[in-house]
Amino acid sequence: xxxxxxxxxxxxxxxxxxxxxxxxxxxxxxxxxxxxxxxxxxxxxxxxxxx
Numbered sequence: 659x660x661x662x663x664x665x666x667x668x669x670x671x672x673x674x675x676x677x678x679x680x681x682x683x684x685x686x687x688x689x690x691x692x693x694x695x696x697x698x699x700x701x702x703x704x705x706x707x708x709x
Contacts, residue, residue: 659682664679664682666679
């Protein structure tokens with residue numbers, strides 16, 4: 659978040675997740691999942707291709 663110029667916001671000690679923060683989290687988690695899935699597919703002897 660800091661790299662993108664966003665500052666975490668806290669409300670009553672809890673992190674407040676706005677739309678921009680949620681979008682960043684979704685992008686990061688999607689990228690990690692894609693890498694993990696691609697590795698599992700490769701381990702199974704297949705290759706992943708994009709449609």
